[in-house]
Amino acid sequence: MAANLRVLRRRIKSTKNIAQITKAMEMVAASRISKAQARVEASRPYADEFTHVLQTAARAGASDHPLLTPREEPKRVGIVVVTSDRGLCGGYNANVLRETERLVRRVSDEGKESVLFVIGGKGTAYFRFRNREMAGQFTGFSEVPDYANAAHAADHLTAAFLAGGEDEVSVEWDDDEHADSGADRKTMFRAPKESEGIPGIDEIHVVFTQFRSMLTQSAISLQVAPLDLESDEESSEDEGRSSSADSGEGAEREAEYAFEPEPEVLFDSLLPKYVRARVFAALLDAAASESAARQRAMKAATDNANDLVDNLVRESNQARQAQITQEISEIVGGSDALAQ
Amino acid sequence: MAEMQVDVVGVEKKIWSGEASFVSARTVEGSIGILPGHEPLIAELRESGVVRVDPTDGESFHVAAFGGFLSVTAESVTVLAELAELASEIDVAQAKDDLREAENYIGESDDQEWRIARDRARARLQAAGESVEQ
Numbered sequence: 001m002a003a004n005l006r007v008l009r010r011r012i013k014s015t016k017n018i019a020q021i022t023k024a025m026e027m028v029a030a031s032r033i034s035k036a037q038a039r040v041e042a043s044r045p046y047a048d049e050f051t052h053v054l055q056t057a058a059r060a061g062a063s064d065h066p067l068l069t070p071r072e073e074p075k076r077v078g079i080v081v082v083t084s085d086r087g088l089c090g091g092y093n094a095n096v097l098r099e100t101e102r103l104v105r106r107v108s109d110e111g112k113e114s115v116l117f118v119i120g121g122k123g124t125a126y127f128r129f130r131n132r133e134m135a136g137q138f139t140g141f142s143e144v145p146d147y148a149n150a151a152h153a154a155d156h157l158t159a160a161f162l163a164g165g166e167d168e169v170s171v172e173w174d175d176d177e178h179a180d181s182g183a184d185r186k187t188m189f190r191a192p193k194e195s196e197g198i199p200g201i202d203e204i205h206v207v208f209t210q211f212r213s214m215l216t217q218s219a220i221s222l223q224v225a226p227l228d229l230e231s232d233e234e235s236s237e238d239e240g241r242s243s244s245a246d247s248g249e250g251a252e253r254e255a256e257y258a259f260e261p262e263p264e265v266l267f268d269s270l271l272p273k274y275v276r277a278r279v280f281a282a283l284l285d286a287a288a289s290e291s292a293a294r295q296r297a298m299k300a301a302t303d304n305a306n307d308l309v310d311n312l313v314r315e316s317n318q319a320r321q322a323q324i325t326q327e328i329s330e331i332v333g334g335s336d337a338l339a340q
Numbered sequence: 341m342a343e344m345q346v347d348v349v350g351v352e353k354k355i356w357s358g359e360a361s362f363v364s365a366r367t368v369e370g371s372i373g374i375l376p377g378h379e380p381l382i383a384e385l386r387e388s389g390v391v392r393v394d395p396t397d398g399e400s401f402h403v404a405a406f407g408g409f410l411s412v413t414a415e416s417v418t419v420l421a422e423l424a425e426l427a428s429e430i431d432v433a434q435a436k437d438d439l440r441e442a443e444n445y446i447g448e449s450d451d452q453e454w455r456i457a458r459d460r461a462r463a464r465l466q467a468a469g470e471s472v473e474q
Binding site: 042043045046050052053056072102146147151256257258259260261266269270274276277280308 | 347349350351352353354367368369374380381382383384393407409411417420422423
């Protein structure tokens, strides 16, 4: 009996410790969500304005640029997978990877080959374990991505995209490992094999978790390049209509843009920045989603731990009471025996 | 005085937004000054450059903009930059150190990355109002 009580008390203590840790993680994640959300919001003006520039330039007659025209026979498709570096975030990574597998299957059904660029430790571990080849791995910044991280990953994509599916590009991976100053986390970039090129690609897709609201985040895949202006244009036309109501002939004026340099040349410098911006946006969204997923997972873990503690306390009270009862009945029995 | 809506937008956040009467910048093809009512224009800025904005109320100020674009309509100017820093936020001593370091390295080996670092440091110093020899 006494032994049982001791075991129960030990379990209560360790469960409480676990609850404390998960509670702390929950609060850290919660504070990160709002920060990450603010970053998503703050980066929106750039993305909106950039899209506007891109569309205007495209209308002005750079429409045969590789960024805008689907390749005739796409052979290889680049897929960027955005996962987290750490676990303990519920189904977050599983959902992204499931969406990725779906996309890979679709791509191979269409007779194309997929080339994986994986961001985040969990994703790289997943593909490494399955012996799947990765054209690029980027880890160490999933929770607080900055633009340099996105740019680094995106520049490889751009190089591969411009090379096209027939070709291969050699990319300099000279900064394989650079410690992030100011923090102890390490940002790692790893080439597929030593000094070997990455295969060229005809399309770029990004799989990441979209932050819809505090409660809903969903893994989605988006085609980044070639850019489908048709679908984007619809929404911008709506905007154009509403703004033209304010400013008179806004739509007419749009046709008269001057360009410096020529639209064709301008597009060459817009393309890498566009890919960077898209990857960065995906990273920010994913970071917010990751924190939200982690917060939820940790809240559930804390609740479970507290339930467990309640049950264990009840059990241990019972055990203690039983022990006391037994002691009393032993004393009473003993004194009864003496009295006789 | 006529005025136009000016936004200076960095990747991470909007740096400045307000009414202004004049904006000047350097595009890949040359310097450009923009007054309200300018013809619609989309231009690529120098990789590292300085943008000057004269707000309608307040002192004119400089922004160091890296990897940027300029989008102009008759009533608005938007400076899009991958990285943009207000002159008041620039650490002059740090920029001077960076410039010296970069110039040392360029003397030894002609590396693209150090050239970019040098240009960036120069743009920062120019934006902060320091004199820099080209």
